[in-house]
Amino acid sequence: MSNVKKVVLAYSGGLDTSVIAKWLQETYDCEVVTFTADIGQGEEVEPARAKAQALGIKEIYIDDLREEFVRDFVFPMFRANTVYEGEYLLGTSIARPLITKRMIEIANETGADAVAHGATGKGNDQVRFELGAYALKPGVKVIAPWREWDLNSREKLMAYCEDHNIPVDFSSSKKKSPYSMDANLLHISYEGGILEDPWAEAESDMWRWSVSPQEAPDSPTYLELTYENGDIVAIDGERLSPATVLEKLNKIGGANGIGRLDIVENRYVGMKSRGCYETPGGTIMLKAHRAIESITLDREVAHLKDSLMPKYAEIIYNGYWWSPERKMLQTAIDESQVYVNGDVRVKLYKGSVEVVGRRSSNSLFDEKIATFEDDAGAYNQKDAEGFIKLNALRMRIAAGKGRKSL
Amino acid sequence: MSNVKKVVLAYSGGLDTSVIAKWLQETYDCEVVTFTADIGQGEEVEPARAKAQALGIKEIYIDDLREEFVRDFVFPMFRANTVYEGEYLLGTSIARPLITKRMIEIANETGADAVAHGATGKGNDQVRFELGAYALKPGVKVIAPWREWDLNSREKLMAYCEDHNIPVDFSSSKKKSPYSMDANLLHISYEGGILEDPWAEAESDMWRWSVSPQEAPDSPTYLELTYENGDIVAIDGERLSPATVLEKLNKIGGANGIGRLDIVENRYVGMKSRGCYETPGGTIMLKAHRAIESITLDREVAHLKDSLMPKYAEIIYNGYWWSPERKMLQTAIDESQVYVNGDVRVKLYKGSVEVVGRRSSNSLFDEKIATFEDDAGAYNQKDAEGFIKLNALRMRIAAGKGRKSL
Amino acid sequence: MSNVKKVVLAYSGGLDTSVIAKWLQETYDCEVVTFTADIGQGEEVEPARAKAQALGIKEIYIDDLREEFVRDFVFPMFRANTVYEGEYLLGTSIARPLITKRMIEIANETGADAVAHGATGKGNDQVRFELGAYALKPGVKVIAPWREWDLNSREKLMAYCEDHNIPVDFSSSKKKSPYSMDANLLHISYEGGILEDPWAEAESDMWRWSVSPQEAPDSPTYLELTYENGDIVAIDGERLSPATVLEKLNKIGGANGIGRLDIVENRYVGMKSRGCYETPGGTIMLKAHRAIESITLDREVAHLKDSLMPKYAEIIYNGYWWSPERKMLQTAIDESQVYVNGDVRVKLYKGSVEVVGRRSSNSLFDEKIATFEDDAGAYNQKDAEGFIKLNALRMRIAAGKGRKSL
């Protein structure tokens, strides 16, 4: 284990990654570079500096990646109306490739030959970190302490802290939760605890980002979202940066009880897992994006996108953001968004998002043709006969030759 | 137009199809058989008998098809988590194949050589009726009066009624609505009127089946749904027939403001169209079916289903229920449902459906493996390293040869 | 029929389109512009000028479109390894969009308000022409004489010619064939005659572009094809233009008995049809393109391409080249070809094409890893255990819970 010289650690400032920082120094006898990113998790990142220094770290990176996160990861993903297994908006999955990209950049800048992370050997995150790391820096050494060490209980961790003078209290506030949580600008997730019984309802005080629908205001909130090339660029007429768009939607959505989700999902490593999620802004964005597409996308393009989406979602969930197949699909998805411009009006009320209006200078909705009133010849109803007859021809021939359809 | 001897007409008892019944007799000089079905549209069908008799019809069929509708059409469709264009639950689409099937049966019983319907030349329903008719009886003559006659305004229709002694008042109650509506046990739909402007919000008094979320009760309703082979067989422990399941879910869902939808969709005939839908029971069923599948389906089977679903939805939307490709897909979907057994708990509240629990004797959720606690060796975290390394290999090789992932 | 002022006719110079030119003038009382294109059909196009003049045409367009055809249509299609229904290389389908594009350009240049073509009402070509025309010039009037007139037998056509002084002899050489044929740089096709019996073998003297395998040389021919971005740019080291590449491959392939095909295919209009094709160069290109991709494409990109190909082929076959969904797919396909560079060696012999070598500076084939010999640690065989264990996990859990796989 002596062949590692310098390792970049994804460092949250919490207990686990603090232990890892020390354990890496001790076990690999190597320099550790910490990297802490603000991706909207809702905690200050600056305090991580002092904690890292206390651990003897000399190279400390602290970055605000919020705009990059939304602009280059969240928004591109939402262009595809991406949903994993019909429900999950991929809040954790989409943050990993950015963390990994920055880790590798820092490894290159600091001359590190290894990277390390605090994800366990049972989850998806280890896969997402490491696939990205190998894709971006093929010779990198990846260290996943949770798969290597024997500190596999809270007691052992605590003992390690005591032995190594790692102050335990600093993470006390967060760790009172019985849940394993993860947060970024797109969502917060909960796993473990009583959630390990899929029949048990989540406790009402678990949720942190949203009020319950019952507690939400008794009157609805209307929003007008403006799209350009498939991305939201303004809310109620006010032009906003990507991260600000998402922050604002989270706030308004959360206040209206929007975006709670309770599912059992299939992990890439082969097991089923119960997770609860709050994705207020993302829930609004998914609904609104479909609405703006509904008037601006060609039918066959929309259907093609729908048929590709499950694959695209799987690629992201499984950790292949930095793969050539994701890039190939993204090219097609982005091409489809050229005309996805215009406004969507949504109504938020006690947990539900309704679309109540959509308009676009690129609209393909043609009132003259669609009308139930006189269309002045815009559409010739007689065309429908030939359309149906030829579409039926193969089935008529088959039935005529005795095949049964029932 | 004299080569038609007898035509089976899908007869609602309303003004339009009454005019059609008379017009068919007059134009084709043929016998007309009327067929009126109860598929849960919420109106009495028996009154259609007297109206048909008044029009001189001798062969009158009135059938209660509600159980067949849910058992053989709605339930099979929901096994696939079917959604068209991300939103629409296909309430109108799924009723047409049943109507068509019964029309053709009646044509065969009565020796009719033609069928007729009251759908316009702009919509999807003409396609669905006629594709089915041709598939089930390839030599049948299809008559679509709206594409043939010149009664293309309300005034001309009224004049026709007056000339032919068709009592206009009998449909007066319904026709006060400015919307074109269609209803069956799965949903009620609204088109036309101010909905032809996609930016205009639907008027609150348009909706008929559900209260608005604002008017819904202030406390949530919990339901326990029991599944066998992918279909709901009991609610809160009470075993119910398919149609009764859906009726009950509609009632409870509607009372909780659930299932309203406002979309612009792409019709098969090539235009975009605004529609509003109320699908209370279906909205609950979609959510709950995904939940029971989440613990009972294998991951790859679930993903395969998700990738096939858009195609399956398109087939149904476009009117190809009676096609061999639908049958082929159905075979696969039904095969996947063998283990989809168990219970789902849902929470209904002011327009939203949340899943709060799921359990099954066929559950693939393995707490021993998924746990964050000590798993006693059920899962070897070290396996993850090889898993990731080999999954990354192709990307490592590519990066090693100079390809860029960024 | 008087509302057409000027029509652009796709004019081959043959009997049928000469009759059409006259019939259009007479029936629509309009000006006719003829357009004759050289797309490599192997007949002189210049003689069409005198024939058109004899018919009283004043605006005559004769274009050599061979390079554009291969560069912008054939090559892009081959980047996707496109095959319709497992066999057909889409030789006719891919030529139509180019003809249509040029027709519409000429309509715009000459101020024509209509276009006309000589395709029948039973085939795919009418669809391909007209979908393209409507997509490129939505207000255009399309005239398809074969669907309108009553000249539906050879006798009536001849009588028409006599009545209108159209010289019949000029097409005598070609019309001795009992087959309906179509040719361009990619292929020649045969339909009709005895081919209408799918059990009957095509007569050996039907084939025009290739010798039979039996007559081909007794020794093999080797070729080295050089690819850049998925397209062939050189043969045996000689840099060639796109059309010249295809001409040369046709010649060499045809001389070696390569590219004959005899199939029953499904037309878009709903019927099955027997067709025979000779596609010598295309057959070589398909095989060689897969070979260069086999060493330069990432596995998942290759598999994604394979999964998209049937849809892409269907789009082209059905006539939707000028659709947004084709464009969306093309974007993804072209993106995948960035690294598809290098050389392929093929061996042609009596009807068969074998790939015997492939190399590339962008090769992802890694001998050090793939070797059966000592790989000096390039690949750690122990990684495979974890890889397999986790990939098997979902099935192990299912089997552990009693599910049967047999």
Add this chain to the structure above:
Amino acid sequence: MSNVKKVVLAYSGGLDTSVIAKWLQETYDCEVVTFTADIGQGEEVEPARAKAQALGIKEIYIDDLREEFVRDFVFPMFRANTVYEGEYLLGTSIARPLITKRMIEIANETGADAVAHGATGKGNDQVRFELGAYALKPGVKVIAPWREWDLNSREKLMAYCEDHNIPVDFSSSKKKSPYSMDANLLHISYEGGILEDPWAEAESDMWRWSVSPQEAPDSPTYLELTYENGDIVAIDGERLSPATVLEKLNKIGGANGIGRLDIVENRYVGMKSRGCYETPGGTIMLKAHRAIESITLDREVAHLKDSLMPKYAEIIYNGYWWSPERKMLQTAIDESQVYVNGDVRVKLYKGSVEVVGRRSSNSLFDEKIATFEDDAGAYNQKDAEGFIKLNALRMRIAAGKGRKSL
């Protein structure tokens, strides 16, 4: 390593698996059961008995699985026209699930708790064996000696033989080949040696099952193949069992130089690998099966099958035959074959297979409709206009609103 009591070894009788038999006894101190199957590899299996006895094996299984192999594995796979990466007929992949199934049956019969195989850690076969083993017997212990031991050179193997009195000469005949080979009734494969250079042509004396096209007869061979439900049941009118069908096609195909293939493929473990294959019978079957389907399958069913095939091929190649997703797809594929009955005539000549005729009592080819001659009204050409107009509508609307298709 002492927790294994009894292991079932897939035993070929060759040197490698003989060493493994001994090594298992020694390393795991366990009983070894050998299992040798005749799946048409072309070598006697009975001699394996004496060799196993000489190694001290007491439980020896020798089975003739040829009929089961073709009936339950090869034929079902060919129903889907299965091809991996456009070229490979999956000859090795399809044999593994049968071997695994029988191994597990024997493990259950003999009370063994482990299975072992002789596949290396770099290839696909280890994955196929082990995924199947885990799916069929989730608690089984899998031993893959090549991933565990240090006998990783020929020299060390030989030394081991000498030390353990394993007679080396018994495999001398086969081991003169510089290639790694695998054979069964569907194919023989070659890897390694000079094939590790993808630019090098395979040596002509490598191929064992087929003559070269140059050496094949100078006159073509015609065959008539009879299909029932998608499987060949007779050749030239003679009813044959599944294995006999394939044996006969291999013989005739091989004699005509048919079925050689030279490719670079993507292994599931992440590397590219060069392989050469001879699949004479399979090459004929693929071509002929498409031909019988071309007249008996509905168009949309055929296209759906084509769109599913790449996924199905990937599943088999990667080793997931015993997975629920393969079963789900198989159900759909088998459903599609109900009408795939009839005869196909093929012409074999110097390496090429041509279909020259197909007929079926379930044919959907309708000469009356398809004809170029007078069709007596079977098809109304005027229907095409409406068909095209409505299919074009979405593109006309888009173009009318200014979108560009070029």
